[in-house]
Amino acid sequence: MTAHPADLSPPSPPHGEFDHRIAAPATDDAFLAVALPFLAEGLAAPQEPPPVAIAAPAKLDLLRDALGADAKDVGLVPHTDWYTGSAANAVARAAGHLAAHAGPGGRIHLLMEPVWNGRAGRSPRESAEWIRYEALANLLFAPTATTALCVYDTRTAGSALLAAARRAHPDTEVYEDPLRLAAELDAVPLPPPPPDALRLPAEPAPDAVRAWAAGRGLGDADAGLFATAVTEAASLGPVAGALLWGEAPGCVCELDLAHRVDDPLAGFVPPPAAALEAGQGLWFARQVCAYVDLREIPGGGTSVRLQYGLSNGPQHGHQHGLRYG
Template identity: 80%
Template sequence: MFDHRMTVFDTDEGFVADALPFLAEGLAASGEPPPLAIVAPDRLDLLRDVLGGDTRHVGLVPHTDWYTGSAANAVARAAAHLAGHAGPGGRTHLLMEPVWNGRAGRSPRESAEWIRYEALANLLFAPLATTVMCVYDTRTAGAVLIEAARRAHPGTGVYEDPARVAAELDDVPLPPTPSDARRLTEPAPEAVRAWAAGHGLGAADAELFATAVTEAASLGRVTGALLWGEAPGCVCELGLAERIDDPLVGFVPPQATGLAPGQGLWYARQVCAYVDVRDTDGGGTTVRLQYA
């Protein structure tokens, strides 16, 4: 039931021409709360100007207040909003624009994670009667990014299965493991915490990183662990004996509210900037966590 749309424009007038009918559709939908626009601050000003007195009927949120972390954090934010504010069955209209001229677009690595988020949203929110229109301005989101995003949105003519999109992103090799990486036979929390603190992470961050590693290690039998890097970009790579075939692993929100140990890879994805899950030639899995 998830209705996942996208709009592409290159002028302010183009944005308004697409946004207004979408918001009007949300306002007219029975059993829904007021639509929510989560876009760049200057676009919120455009909406205020054209909506006039109707502005009070539409929620307006600067996207810099909503997208404050990683793509995995955005999954958590959206899930929490739908659970707490949507109508029955998740009914609501959301106009959404990641910060493509900020974190989301600051590097090919970061952009790839947000395209993964766009693709997997079709699976994560599939049971919900939520209507989303994603905003792509060619002045801030480049042509390569937009073409990749088309593959993550049904109705574009080039939509691909989300699992296939995620698999293609995982085909891009990760940076090689340094030759001087610290090797552990098992990632005991105290050992990871002490190593992270010795490489520049403060006490609170070292604790979070060690817990994230422990949570990731709960996925299966650990065959080894490697640590490298300096704060804030400390990295831990875990070898697991089992193969993990679920592209949504660590993206499905837990039933419990709030972040707490015991949530497995969900916890790790919320704490770390990057969590990569890759198959190994021997039938196992490599999980690489980068704190920042």
């Protein structure tokens, strides 16, 4: 979905004090030089629980050694335990942690470093999804008083990923309006469906989608999740047409909606209920699919493309809702 200039004014949620920072260390010493003061700031902040560092195990070892006795007062989480799938899963993981552990208004210091030489930085496609998350985080977490430091180790993150990420962080001189940056990502065309894609009736039946996915190699549980994700996306309808293609794990469904979906945060805002369940629309779809892409259709419609899985794909069961207190 391509946003028009008139659509680029950000929504107006109640604003807290969300502080979204970026650091780009190139050595272990440089990492400690930014991490230790940040964690000390969190330890000294009033009305806050202990700060949390989410990073590679080797970085956590560095922090333990440098913190010494203070290490017991800092949460140390391996990044593969936090970043378990898609960028939308990262939204859910952060939202769940704030709901369960943050202080009043979402107060907490989080040092965050995904696996840059893994899923988040493995390809331009996945890097783009990560930058979308970084940009929209400025809106999604605006009501909170959370302080987040995003670490991009230049030894693994790569210069292109870092340059894009800087545009998503307000503490840089190249910060871009989140909706404008998201619209730029949405302007990149998706590959066309293959000629042999299966065309479905306007409203795809869940049983038909489940049976097709199972026939393309998805296991029963995954086929059921994919079918439910398609149903949840179709609830945005009316649906003017649908296509299915691909093989497990990358089964794809594309729905053509008869109207525009103008909300750039559609499917990213955590629902009130903590559990992942039917009835959550695009939130459900984004949590169980590797990619959910929205594109404007000439004439006023919207295509919604859902790709179910990839290697290192979404890990179901870690999703949580968020309530701001």
